[in-house]
Amino acid sequence: MQINAERLWARLAALAEITDKAEPWTRRSFTPRFLEGRAWLEKEFAAAGLAVSRDAGGNLVGHLPGREAARVPIVLGSHSDTVPAGGRFDGTLGVLAGLEVAQSLQEQGIVLDHPLEVIDFLAEEPSDFGLSCIGSRAVAGALTQDMLAMTRPDGMTLAEGLAYVGGRPDALAEAARPRGAIAAYLEVHIEQGRVLESEGRDIGIVTDIVGIRRERIVVSGRADHAGATPMNLRHDALVGAARIIDAAHRKAFAGGTDDKPMVATVGYLVNQPNAANAVPGRVEMILEVRSGDELAVSAFTQELLAAAAPALAELGVSATSSLISHVPPTPCAEPIRTAIVRAADGLGLNHRAMPSGAGHDGMFVSRVGPIGMIFVPCRDGRSHAPEEWIEPEQAATGARALAAAVLELDRALAR
Structure with missing residues (x-):
């Protein structure tokens, strides 16, 4: 399976340009700039042939049918919000690599046994309400009334913020998924550290999230x-x-x-x-x-x-x-790690196992189904900073590993 590396890079660049011009690269959750990025993503999801929806937790979801509609989906994704001046790849790489896999599957006539979903989770980064991973908490049924009552400095409550971005705080039960509702969750992310770069590795296979x-x-x-x-x-x-x-x-x-x-x-x-x-x-x-x-x-x-x-x-x-x-610490599922290893070996990628010192939406998605993560190196390990950078080939390598892992998992889980 091939992916379109040029298209992936062009999308990464285009989304990065939707930023606070006074403080690149900033697209904070619950702001007009965030909604602008979401509107752009929604159009890209639709153009890629996905059925697009927004759940009650404010997550943007793209759906691609599988050969067997009764199966629970394989889910790919991450987040599109940033910390202030937070960089161009943290979160966005996972969303857009997932989108590239979904579009490439269709273009090459490959139909998975499982449905495939690509999700842009709401507010993975710590928000002005004092809470992070808001969308993935909603999916896990872990967004409580006390959390909805949290306020940001201007007095807006999180419940009001959810409504502002198109969520439905009074219907959060509709966003919550029971355990077993996801066959597997996979995310590509920049390492946010220096190990892969210093060792000359192509990818890291995450063992657990702290x-x-x-x-x-x-x-x-x-x-x-x-x-x-x-x-x-x-x-x-x-x-x-x-x-x-x-x-x-x-x-x-x-x-x-x-x-x-x-x-x-x-x-x-x-x-x-x-x-x-x-x-x-x-x-x-x-x-x-x-x-x-x-x-x-x-x-x-x-x-x-x-x-x-x-x-x-x-x-x-x-x-x-x-x-x-x-x-609490979140382990990545052994079957998913094995699938990523097989995918990486099949592509001839140099890889290593490693923990994630950063938090991710997978911490909450793991309550619904097994998770796995693929790291790609980033320049000098910089992240959450304007200097955050990866090369186009590194983005493409992450997407290729993701695509191959999806095919491995689809076959393994369908047995």
């Missing part, structure tokens, strides 16, 4: 005048936050193992009153911890704050935490 836990930590002190308050009488919440951040860095650095490394990040922080002449009285931050070790991820924040308590007491500040989200 667990991700996000907690909101609030450090409470007292706001005072910065000039009139002596150092020994201050209750500086920002100094307390700095102690916690440093301790989190050290704890993650010392934790983890070679096969299950650990990372911890505070990438979001709000300081109040945030004035040059005021002692900070309150700091809100989000701590994210990732590892394949579920117990270590779950216990990290509680252990961190317990260890930091004496230092915070010295400063006269306190800290509390509340859970935002927690997704």
Whole structure:
């Protein structure tokens, strides 16, 4: 089976151009620019011969019938939203490689036994509501009423955001799929690291996706005048936050193992009153911890704050935490990994097994059916940055491996 490498690259370039012109390459979920990208994708899905729909969870779905309509589908996809200045390939490669496979199947007269779906999942990246993987959560039946009540800074609720992008928050049960409703889920993604490039590999075959836990930590002190308050009488919440951040860095650095490394990040922080002449009285931050070790991820924040308590007491500040989200480590299914290996060997691709340190929609899709992922190298491992880049041939290699894996799985699962 052949894929059209030029068409795939042209689509990647065209979707990348739908961006916030002041901050390339940005297409944030729940924004007019995101809807512009979705409208373009919908036309491309239809032009490729797919039956197009949008489910209640705000996911864009393209459907291609199989020879046996009663079979559950093989699903390909990823997401089209980005982080700010987030790059041109994270997410979009998975959607457009899936679309290229579906279109190439039709053009070459290949009919699978299984139906095939290509899905652009809504808001895989952390949204302004504080939640990620919104569309795939809906598919897994894991988008709760509490989540729908989350608000972004302008006061819009997630329920209102879903309606804005064409979802139906009052009918989410229609988007949820029961376990076994997907025969297999496959996604092509840039590695977002340097292993494949440094080793000269064509693709990586993902073994598992790390667990991700996000907690909101609030450090409470007292706001005072910065000039009139002596150092020994201050209750500086920002100094307390700095102690916690440093301790989190050290704890993650010392934790983890070679096969299950650990990372911890505070990438979001709000300081109040945030004035040059005021002692900070309150700091809100989000701590994210990732590892394949579920117990270590779950216990990290509680252990961190317990260890930091004496230092915070010295400063006269306190800290509390509340859970935002927690997704346990997700293994990729052995039969799908085997199919990808066979596909890669048949294409003569140099490959290796590797974990994913980044989160993906597959974490939630795995609750519905078995998942697998294919990584392609990206330049210098850069991602979530304007410098994110892959070469056209690397995109094509990922799509060829995906197509071959789909054919392998279709035959294996039809037995």
